[in-house]
Amino acid sequence: MSATLCVLFNHAYPNNIPIIRKIYEGRFKNIIFIMPFARNVGDDVITSYRGSFSFQGMIADAAPRLSEYKSDYYVFVQDDVLLNPALNEGNIEKFLGIGPKMAFFPQFYSLSGPIHRWFWTTRVVWRLFYSHNSLGGSGAEMALKYLPPKEFAEEKAKRYGISCAPITYDNIENCKVPHFSSSEHTRSLNKSLMDGLFFSAHEKRSIILPYPFVFGISDFFVLHKDVFDEFVHFQGVCAGMDLFAEVAIPSGLMVCAEQVVQCKDLGLEVDWVWGNSRENLDISYLKEKLNENFLLIHPVKLSKMGDSIDKIIEMASAFHQSPK
Structure with a gap:
């Protein structure tokens, strides 16, 4: 070995x-x-x-x-x-x-629940949903199709008890706590970004990821x-x-x-x-x-x-x- x-x-x-x-x-x-x-x-x-x-x-x-x-x-x-x-x-x-x-x-843990649960979630959502965005996009809008099929990944996730539940807008003010940034200005900006992320989400203000990612x-x-x-x-x-x-x-x-x-x-x-x-x-x-x-x-x-x-x-x- x-x-x-x-x-x-x-x-x-x-x-x-x-x-x-x-x-x-x-x-x-x-x-x-x-x-x-x-x-x-x-x-x-x-x-x-x-x-x-x-x-x-x-x-x-x-x-x-x-x-x-x-x-x-x-x-x-x-x-x-x-x-x-x-x-x-x-x-x-x-x-x-x-x-x-x-x-x-x-x-590893499910990437679901309130968006403030893990402060890198915002970055993940931006890259996945706004890949063409000039501020936070990646330009890789077709990349997901080169990963193993979503259904296959979801079955793998179930084996570990990983939930593919939505990311939600609950208690969005928690995104302004210090661990999100050392700057009060950028913490306020984070909240504005959250509002933008959820602007087009349905009435329950939740986002379902297009792939079962964990963190x-x-x-x-x-x-x-x-x-x-x-x-x-x-x-x-x-x-x-x-x-x-x-x-x-x-x-x-x-x-x-x-x-x-x-x-x-x-x-x-x-x-x-x-x-x-x-x-x-x-x-x-x-x-x-x-x-x-x-x-x-x-x-x-x-x-x-x-x-x-x-x-x-x-x-x-x-x-x-x-x-x-």
Whole structure:
């Protein structure tokens, strides 16, 4: 069994590459770095010309090079995610409960309900319904027909208890809370955009998406080689539509893989650290969290960890098991 580790960068931080390589080199034989814009960084670095909202496009760009490795699994991880040191190439099937034609994704959710439920929903709806709009369109008005049939995707969604219910206008004032923007002006603009989105909706002011998309934090996922080609195509189409990556990636896995294993299926935990604690992770916290039930911690900002870097590498080495 073999696995290629694909490290995705939202921004160009080439100085972090040697650190990441030391953390994972004993656990994965093949490690590839996918980085936006920076050129001539190294033979194991693929340059992509995408922004951080479209890292699914980075995957599509890198696919020809990745396919050369002919691995059984492709493991995608963001550069600021620290995986459990016990996870390696040799035990990935057992650790994540996956096999042929399968994938792993931490957890995905239905893209339905009040539009303020997830603040990226607005972007998704604009791209899908107003692709010709000069302000927020993509110009990819015919792209959906190149995804697997809607009926097939809906059947896949039902397997995971995913509702294809409408997106609704309820409590639209919630779109003006701070997490939608740091600027009061743009938060007010968001509400105006919501009004525009729902202007032509029927009297119940709800929008039914033309495809059963889901969403979820996409900073770590794994797929089998038999899923790779269809998944890459799905990502390329979504990149063309300029959908947000955290819709494109879980939706592509749900539709293209025969089964997607999630953390809840295995009793695994993830720690998506937000707020002020993003910059204050220390080595003792990492050691406490990365026990056998924890899959990952995010974000671990390597460029800001200082002297803790050597301890992180040492901690990873202590768990080292040679890939089999």
